[in-house]
Amino acid sequence: MNTYNHNFSEFVLDLPREVDREVAGDIEKESVFVSPFIERIHVSEDGKTARVVVRPGADLDETKEKTERFLAVMVRQITGFEIKVFVETKRKDTGPYQIGVNDELVKRGWMHDYGKGQVAYSGPVLKLAKLINDKAGELYKDAFAAKESHFPAMIDADTLHKCGYFDSHPNAVTFVGNVIEDFDAIEEFRRANSCSEGALMPQQDHIHIDGMCLNPAACFPCYPTLTGQSFDEGQCFTWLGRVFRYESRNINGLDRLYEFNVRELVFVGDEDYVRSVRAKALPVVEQLAAFMDIDCQVQTATDPFFATVSAAKKFWQASQEVKNEIKIPALGNDGSVKQLACGSINLHGNFFGKRFGFTCKNGEPAQTGCVGLGIERWVLAAFTQHGFDESRWPEAVRNIIFA
Ligand code: ATP
Numbered sequence: 001m002n003t004y005n006h007n008f009s010e011f012v013l014d015l016p017r018e019v020d021r022e023v024a025g026d027i028e029k030e031s032v033f034v035s036p037f038i039e040r041i042h043v044s045e046d047g048k049t050a051r052v053v054v055r056p057g058a059d060l061d062e063t064k065e066k067t068e069r070f071l072a073v074m075v076r077q078i079t080g081f082e083i084k085v086f087v088e089t090k091r092k093d094t095g096p097y098q099i100g101v102n103d104e105l106v107k108r109g110w111m112h113d114y115g116k117g118q119v120a121y122s123g124p125v126l127k128l129a130k131l132i133n134d135k136a137g138e139l140y141k142d143a144f145a146a147k148e149s150h151f152p153a154m155i156d157a158d159t160l161h162k163c164g165y166f167d168s169h170p171n172a173v174t175f176v177g178n179v180i181e182d183f184d185a186i187e188e189f190r191r192a193n194s195c196s197e198g199a200l201m202p203q204q205d206h207i208h209i210d211g212m213c214l215n216p217a218a219c220f221p222c223y224p225t226l227t228g229q230s231f232d233e234g235q236c237f238t239w240l241g242r243v244f245r246y247e248s249r250n251i252n253g254l255d256r257l258y259e260f261n262v263r264e265l266v267f268v269g270d271e272d273y274v275r276s277v278r279a280k281a282l283p284v285v286e287q288l289a290a291f292m293d294i295d296c297q298v299q300t301a302t303d304p305f306f307a308t309v310s311a312a313k314k315f316w317q318a319s320q321e322v323k324n325e326i327k328i329p330a331l332g333n334d335g336s337v338k339q340l341a342c343g344s345i346n347l348h349g350n351f352f353g354k355r356f357g358f359t360c361k362n363g364e365p366a367q368t369g370c371v372g373l374g375i376e377r378w379v380l381a382a383f384t385q386h387g388f389d390e391s392r393w394p395e396a397v398r399n400i401i402f403a
């Protein structure tokens with residue numbers, strides 16, 4: 001679909017409060033979820049105004065009013081929390097960062113971009129993705145005796161609801177739809193498609209959505225399997241999860257996909273256990289970054305929550321320091337350095353233990369935490385930092401991925 005059209009119009013609004021670059025970035029990213037008529041919102045350099053690009057056919061008053069409500073909740077975010085850095089690695093490779101990695105991977109035939117936030121890959125990209133996944137799995141096994149697991153890609157809406165996902169990220173959910181179990185409706189759908197040029201979807205009232213969703217966070221499907229169990233000793237689980245997030249028009253190469261892979265580690269036990277695993281996870285990330293020979297930092301962070309709950313939830317997250325993020329420098333499409341979030345290390349308190357009914361010592365609801373590594377972002381970051389000259393890659397990695 002070609003969304004560019006010369007009939008786009010624009011208006012500029014004063015922001016209710018001057019914002020810093022962090023909030024400006026959030027406003028721009030979340031702006032794709034404000035209205036089907038809004039192409040994008042750009043915040044001015046000085047953080048004082050918002051330029052709203054509107055698609056043809058919009059009711060301007062209504063669009064303005066909706067934008068004002070969106071901006072009012074977004075500017076409420078408090079930023080400027082001190083960012084603490086827990087891990088910092090520096091690469092030995094002295095070559096420049098490679099620009100245009102996504103395009104080059106496609107050109108070399110190592111990646112196919114379907115254009116809707118999904119990619120296929122093979123050759124060195126596949127080998128690298130596998131290597132990162134295997135290496136992380138190995139490190140987790142050695143450090144935490146993590147039990148290797150597997151979970152489905154679809155998840156029940158009731159589980160997502162219990163995990164609080166509809167409350168925090170309602171915009172990112174994907175529901176699975178089916179044709180209703182009706183002979184005529186099915187036949188109508190079959191006939192319509194048997195001779196059509198492109199795919200025709202069933203009419204709205206012939207589709208039912210009965211609560212299956214595509215899993216939007218790697219760790220969720222683990223929790224229902226823990227119900228009724230007691231974790232006196234503390235236990236770690238690890239697996240490669242397939243994750244789906246509706247990112248709308250923000251999709252962009254390996255950096256922001258609709259469907260991606262996450263090497264997940266979940267730890268369950270009492271508070272001491274969970275905190276000790278989180279502390280030990282930091283040197284593990286450091287080892288992985290050193291193995292890949294990449295610049296990397298682990299630092300305090302917050303989640304990109306949906307607009308209306310963002311301010312409150314972010315404040316809570318930042319003040320409790322429950323989320324750390326693995327930031328790896330890469331290049332944006334314009335060549336400027338940007339920090340890619342390549343993984344997060346999270347503490348959940350006893351939230352999941354309570355909701356799903358599993359306990360630790362003394363019969364108390366267990367605490368949990370997780371580490372999720374975004375495999376495709378690590379791949380993008382590694383190709384950005386080492387480029388396409390094989391000799392720049394660390395030997396142990398080069399021997400595997402370019403073999
Ligand atoms: P962002 O702020 O970039 O949207 P996030 O805070 O939503 O990231 P998490 O919820 O912490 O990300 O997910 C764990 C990891 O999964 C991220 O650190 C990242 O590496 C990866 N990830 C998240 N969203 C995407 C995406 N759309 N495409 C590819 N990888 C992703």
Ligand code: ZN
Nearest residue numbers: 218219370372
């Ligand atoms: Zn998780």
Ligand code: MG
Nearest residue numbers: 172245303304
């Ligand atoms: Mg996100």
